[in-house]
Amino acid sequence: xxxxxxxxxxxxxxxxxxxxxxxxxxxxxxxxxxxxxxxxxxxxxxxxxxxxxxxxxxxxxxxxxxxxxxxxxxxxxxxxxxxxxxxxxxxxxxxxxxxxxxxxxxxxxxxxxxxxxxxxxxxxxxxxxxxxxxxxxxxxxxxxxxxxxxxxxxxxxxxxxxxxxxxxxxxxxxxxxxxxxxxxxxxxxxxxxxxxxxxxxxxxxxxxxxxxxxxxxxxxxxxxxxxxxxxxxxxxxxxxxxxxxxxxxxxxxxxxxxxxxxxxxxxxxxxxxxxxxxxxxxxxxxxxxxxxxxxxxxxxxxxxxxxxxxx
Amino acid sequence: xxxxxxxxxxxxxxxxxxxxxxxxxxxxxxxxxxxxxxxxxxxxxxxxxxxxxxxxxxxxxxxxxxxxxxxxxxxxxxxxxxxxxxxxxxxxxxxxxxxxxxxxxxxxxxxxxxxxxxxxxxxxxxxx
Numbered sequence: 001x002x003x004x005x006x007x008x009x010x011x012x013x014x015x016x017x018x019x020x021x022x023x024x025x026x027x028x029x030x031x032x033x034x035x036x037x038x039x040x041x042x043x044x045x046x047x048x049x050x051x052x053x054x055x056x057x058x059x060x061x062x063x064x065x066x067x068x069x070x071x072x073x074x075x076x077x078x079x080x081x082x083x084x085x086x087x088x089x090x091x092x093x094x095x096x097x098x099x100x101x102x103x104x105x106x107x108x109x110x111x112x113x114x115x116x117x118x119x120x121x122x123x124x125x126x127x128x129x130x131x132x133x134x135x136x137x138x139x140x141x142x143x144x145x146x147x148x149x150x151x152x153x154x155x156x157x158x159x160x161x162x163x164x165x166x167x168x169x170x171x172x173x174x175x176x177x178x179x180x181x182x183x184x185x186x187x188x189x190x191x192x193x194x195x196x197x198x199x200x201x202x203x204x205x206x207x208x209x210x211x212x213x214x215x216x217x218x219x220x221x222x223x224x225x226x227x228x229x230x231x232x233x234x235x236x237x238x239x240x241x242x243x244x245x246x247x248x249x250x251x252x253x254x255x256x257x258x259x260x261x262x263x264x265x266x267x268x269x270x271x272x273x274x275x276x277x278x279x280x281x282x283x284x285x286x287x288x289x290x291x292x293x294x295x296x297x298x299x300x301x302x303x304x305x306x307x308x309x310x311x
Numbered sequence: 312x313x314x315x316x317x318x319x320x321x322x323x324x325x326x327x328x329x330x331x332x333x334x335x336x337x338x339x340x341x342x343x344x345x346x347x348x349x350x351x352x353x354x355x356x357x358x359x360x361x362x363x364x365x366x367x368x369x370x371x372x373x374x375x376x377x378x379x380x381x382x383x384x385x386x387x388x389x390x391x392x393x394x395x396x397x398x399x400x401x402x403x404x405x406x407x408x409x410x411x412x413x414x415x416x417x418x419x420x421x422x423x424x425x426x427x428x429x430x431x432x433x434x435x436x437x438x439x
Contacts, residue, residue: 058328061312254385257381258381263374263375271377275346277357302331309387310312310386
């Protein structure tokens with residue numbers, strides 16, 4: 001079987017016989033059977049939006065899970081969760097409004113870059129826009145080694161942009177898949193991205209929703225957001241603490257930033273503080289102000305704890 | 312992302328953006344504190360950023376946002392900016408150069424086993 005990390009080379013003038021073509025097709029099929037594409041991206045389908053439907057516009061902000069805005073110059077983005085411009089085989093996509101000043105992009109950093117070193121990587125994404133030569137896909141590693149797809153033609157329909165067969169540098173310390181914006185666009189649809197190890201970029205293959213969410217939870221999760229969820233009650237003397245430990249739904253890739261959002265309802269105690277965050281969870285703790293039963297809990301939708309780890 | 316640093320001013324102020332509530336502001340670097348352990352002792356591996364913005368509550372009153380992010384020395388949600396925040400906080404309390412503060416920050420990250428997360432340039436004379 002062909003070693004697909006070193007594709008067959010062709011000689012100018014070589015006659016392509018039926019036997020060669022048959023062998024080529026057979027090798028392709030065998031390769032796909034033995035190596036079904038595994039998406040290196042998390043939330044490649046733009047289906048999971050734990051941070052809400054947007055609009056998202058701040059530099060470095062995340063929109064759909066794992067997808068991040070990178071703004072250069074005075075360019076501006078406004079990205080929302082989309083159900084109108086999405087691709088046919090999709091629940092959600094991203095709807096992008098972009099005003100151009102300097103080339104900017106939406107990006108996903110692949111966490112496990114170590115296992116990509118010295119391998120060939122390909123990617124594809126579905127894009128819909130009526131503006132020609134405005135958007136293209138790029139894979140790039142930390143050494144600046146990268147490759148672009150062709151531009152979207154601006155035909156107004158979904159097109160698949162592909163980057164294929166980029167050899168990741170042995171010394172790479174990150175690998176990014178980026179969707180570059182190089183001209184102003186309105187109502188651009190973005191959907192169904194995939195990155196794989198291999199010389200060719202396949203079409204996006206969806207995951208089961210449970211698997212899709214499980215991947216996202218490694219990087220971001222929300223606790224609370226429902227009145228009286230995360231309720232902690234106890235009895236202690238004034239000046240002592242009540243609290244509870246919380247275990248993450250998914251272990252994080254490293255110690256996450258943990259944020260207590262909002263001002264919670266607290267009775268006979270102060271606002272809860274977060275203590276002892278790590279890859280597995282954190283503790284909520286509050287000092288009792290009156291020797292009595294005490295409790296704290298989120299009161300409104302914005303009262304949450306979020307935990308976030310980004311490669 | 313969190314209550315996170317987005318820029319550092321020459322006046323030792325930290326510009327902050329709070330992603331979850333889409334607002335922000337700035338605070339003096341001196342207001343960025345280490346978190347405390349359950350016994351009240353300072354924890355050098357975490358910094359606390361309090362959102363400086365206000366919001367309108369259900370009663371129509373303008374109140375402090377009340378949100379706070381705890382950032383680990385490895386960087387958590389934003390490795391580059393959080394590590395720069397640690398370097399500046401270390402330099403503000405211990406004095407010395409940015410390069411010396413980076414050595415301290417790097418050692419803290421190594422202690423917690425996240426040296427692979429280090430994103431700053433050891434050789435540069437600034438916090439980058």
